Amino acid sequence: MGSHAEKSGKMLNIAVAGLGRMGKRHVATLLNRVARARVVAVCSAAPHETEWARGNQDYIDFDIKVYDSYDDMLNHQGLQAVWISTSTDVHASHTIKAVEKGLHVLCEKPLSTDLNEVSAAIAAAESRPDLKVMAGFSRRFDASYRDAYQKVKSNTIGEPYLVRSNTCDLLDETGFFVAYAKRNGGIFVDCTIHDIDLALWFMDSPAPKSCFAVGTLKHHPELAESHDVDNGVGVVEFYGGKIAYFHASRTQAHGHDVCTEISGTQGKVMVNVIPKANNVVVADRTGMRHEVQPEYWQRFEDAFATEAQEFVTAVLDDNKVPVSLETGFLVMKIGRALQESLMTGKVIKFNEQGERIEDI
């Protein structure tokens, strides 16, 4: 009877919390890309999402139980792990609850826009070293970023000292983004957080010294109410002569354009400086052109699969998770400093111990 790998106990029973755009994608990723995961449950507080799930043929065929409540889902019999893909404001509390239930957790970034909540979630995770609790910084699982990282670590470019990194989204004219933006903490917290994480990763987490940011509103004036912009440029100076600078945008015409350049004393590694949807080029009266991925999903779909595979493997084989929750703390601190600078026009400064200091 039984089936694939069941007898050996080499399958992980996992649930996905949240059935928004990404939650659905995570279910599909687990079904189609992670041989040793068994999706046993999902939940959403939004009736239209649970209704959709209950009628979905895959969810039926693969016996995925649909819950209306996160708390109820945590009690699903045999559940071992949760992938938290709810809205940012409950990431931390959901993580803490799952840990308290003895479940392994993969939590989407950012852990919270509130540093105290981030600390509480980290503390919860530390209290249960037997559980795997992982932060979902998806870019670290992208094959190109990993290749770039290996090249930097193997000294291809000498000492890395400067990172330029962009997260520029396709203009969303549907209104979806503006509604979403109300609770995301601002462009440097929601968007640039990935770039900050990359900068810290590539330059070995130097301590920030000063943060400065400016921004503008070109397509979404409504964001002014949320104290946000639709294009921002930020600069971070680190102790030790390192620098990172960022451009975040919600208003690109050509697609999702995420690129990173790591400059070192002996060279430079560039990731996706010319974004391409695929290998196709069209030559016609307008010249030569290629398309660009419309969204981060097309750019990072494989990275999400790798992330899920590595989380499942870490649990099943009792390995260290590839990205710990702690990773998110310094990232968020810098993201919030940039957002504050954007709003105040001031340079936000820290001493080498990471404490806020004021200019005299």
Next chain:
Amino acid sequence: MGSHAEKSGKMLNIAVAGLGRMGKRHVATLLNRVARARVVAVCSAAPHETEWARGNQDYIDFDIKVYDSYDDMLNHQGLQAVWISTSTDVHASHTIKAVEKGLHVLCEKPLSTDLNEVSAAIAAAESRPDLKVMAGFSRRFDASYRDAYQKVKSNTIGEPYLVRSNTCDLLDETGFFVAYAKRNGGIFVDCTIHDIDLALWFMDSPAPKSCFAVGTLKHHPELAESHDVDNGVGVVEFYGGKIAYFHASRTQAHGHDVCTEISGTQGKVMVNVIPKANNVVVADRTGMRHEVQPEYWQRFEDAFATEAQEFVTAVLDDNKVPVSLETGFLVMKIGRALQESLMTGKVIKFNEQGERIEDI
């Protein structure tokens, strides 16, 4: 108990024949990328391959039965489909046997190097219209080739009339390739067959009029014994003013370089003219550089997954297979004509009915 999708009958029990380099990859593809496939058996006549499989943890955990004989495997209880990845010389006979057992078949290209065998396999498939029998031309499942095809079909470049297509492999200095080459029918049959298929696909299968090829031996002089070359250039003229030309190589220094250009009366579509392993560029004292995929696997891994998914879906949902066996006949006819021209120095000509004609 049971599990995923089992109750609904929405899983396909499939076996993989052959455990060479590609057979192993097909097993992994089915396990990791095809949610509705259940690999129930594999077989190989090579003891070191079956021994390897019997010790492999995935094969054990996922209950994959390992057979020493293809015929025995066909009798595996509950088996519904076979993916044939044995050596080319038994592709046709294995296909026929599986069809006779009432099994669905996905057969790797080429179906055979002998046109009579190709015809026999096609006839067998036609005798069982209830079975799905599919030819494995993997490039047709590649996202870039599909995008190019959609662009051509939606008239982006007017009437397509000229195809340039290359299959250029990384030089293999291990001896593996030279051993393999003895039974593959020659460079235009083994390598260019993909390019011929693409040319026919993009130009709506025009009738060939003349075929001419030349070649050279630069790294593998041993191939002379097999009446083959390690670099060949072939030209095919079709009725209706269409042309295809090809470069096949076994000796590239930089990687697996497969590109295709489709010229039409209003433009050109190019696929992979500058091959790239990923999105990474390194800038250093030598300039700027990127890496290239070493093998077709890195280039076409996703295409193989799509191919497997579509085959499984075609069987489960009773859809038409995306690439019929018949597709392989004209492709092979042209491949063999190019190989003959290569060996004789003559132009091989056909009339519009496809019959061989001689120059007067």
Next chain:
Amino acid sequence: MGSHAEKSGKMLNIAVAGLGRMGKRHVATLLNRVARARVVAVCSAAPHETEWARGNQDYIDFDIKVYDSYDDMLNHQGLQAVWISTSTDVHASHTIKAVEKGLHVLCEKPLSTDLNEVSAAIAAAESRPDLKVMAGFSRRFDASYRDAYQKVKSNTIGEPYLVRSNTCDLLDETGFFVAYAKRNGGIFVDCTIHDIDLALWFMDSPAPKSCFAVGTLKHHPELAESHDVDNGVGVVEFYGGKIAYFHASRTQAHGHDVCTEISGTQGKVMVNVIPKANNVVVADRTGMRHEVQPEYWQRFEDAFATEAQEFVTAVLDDNKVPVSLETGFLVMKIGRALQESLMTGKVIKFNEQGERIEDI
């Protein structure tokens, strides 16, 4: 007798002041690329330069008089125009002297590192509206920048609101650069000045609101004495919701890397984001690579020729010069503000009238 165009008075007698690296190149440009220019004199205060010139066959054959003193050269009989390519600290005074002698002037950037001197030179030029006095911002004459400008002006990208621009030089290990750097005003004044000019040109000279810069020393610690860095990142916020940001570097491994991206509300124009020395790509065991120009000369040689041609044409045909001296004033003001921010860590702010304001 006489010759080319002489009878018609359609040749311009021009002198080049300064015989450093660029002065020599300007002489060659005038000889080889400007049909209607006649180089009649050069000068240098450096004996090894004048000695070199007196022995140069071209200078002999083309009757170029070599002076040891700028003032003496200004009295050369028949002289009509001067191309000032001396060191930055005398650009302004040399311009003023030439104007006082009634000569047309093409003065290399920057006009001065001192804003008062810049003003004095502008005033001198304004006092002689009959003379053509032009600022040498060479990038404005580059075919690619001009094409980008036309595209922006013809509304290809909507309203331009964000400029990223880099001037990154090949690492100079000869010591030449460090010696040169002592009098150049700092990296944002010497290097970024071109990028500031481009940002103002593409965005219609918006008024600066705040300037912030950070930097680091990675290869040339000696620059600390000159209050300078070898890598700097600067951000300028303008009134009207416009932003420019810059990276200047003296330490690139791969070559002279100058790129500019102009983002608009409907698209983006990119100039030289992937720099290439020429059209050649090499594919070998390391992948695929191309070379990068080593210096700005290889990148902008044609732009210097166009600049010279247009200056000569402006004089001969009595046209407006393509880049007026005034252009240099705001550019220098922003360059100096960035340099000051770099040294103080403070944000430098201006009101809409361009007056310096302090944070409260």
Next chain:
Amino acid sequence: MGSHAEKSGKMLNIAVAGLGRMGKRHVATLLNRVARARVVAVCSAAPHETEWARGNQDYIDFDIKVYDSYDDMLNHQGLQAVWISTSTDVHASHTIKAVEKGLHVLCEKPLSTDLNEVSAAIAAAESRPDLKVMAGFSRRFDASYRDAYQKVKSNTIGEPYLVRSNTCDLLDETGFFVAYAKRNGGIFVDCTIHDIDLALWFMDSPAPKSCFAVGTLKHHPELAESHDVDNGVGVVEFYGGKIAYFHASRTQAHGHDVCTEISGTQGKVMVNVIPKANNVVVADRTGMRHEVQPEYWQRFEDAFATEAQEFVTAVLDDNKVPVSLETGFLVMKIGRALQESLMTGKVIKFNEQGERIEDI
């Protein structure tokens, strides 16, 4: 009096024969790009061309005498050299006449479409070793082709054994091209001749063994009358295991697309595989795109200047000319063999001595 370089005798008095599109460009090149050339005369048998020249301000200012007859022009006092840019059918006779007058000659390609005429011109040149007689294969003066050549000669790619080269022109819908095509000898003689020259140059002039070509008519059916096609593909096998293959087209939508790939045993050098008009890329709703040069002039303008400079220098300094007339003979022989194959459908074969042989 006099002027530039006159006294030293270091200027060359040169005339341009032919005032068609290229003849006018050659005059401009000599005026603007060749410091030591003095254009003293031009000629054309077409009254509208001579009329245009007599009214052109540059021709007036620079004292360029306009002749209605080539023979008269050859008698211009002080004339030292002629750049022959007349129609192909008189290239050879004009070369011979100029040599007989003791003039140096730069003759545009092809020398003739008749091999006997080519031989006669070569013989004339050989009879006057004191004169510089040069064939105008402009691509050999292009900076990228030269860089590629240096790389090949310095063993970057091992032994070169395969050349792919394309000459693909923008579709001309004005009728100019079709009229021009009547006397140009066919697509492989007019267009591919450059590619054949490159193949021979890069592979050290191997002896051709067999030539085969096919073609089609997609936009210019009128060419059938001239026994020509608007797209042709040709293959040349050489003795020694070398191969060249070519695509020539008159019907490109995107611009002038000329590329060359030289494959060697250790790597590949590619020239202009992705043609670009300049360094500009536009990102908008259609993706990312760049423009392509419309004509060979934009692609090779600098090469023509270098060619002119080197011819003038060869004469003035009594150096060997960079490309001898003999170069054109084998090139034309292969071009005509491809054209014959195109028309007859037969493989054209040669023995190692270069004599035509027939298949048995």
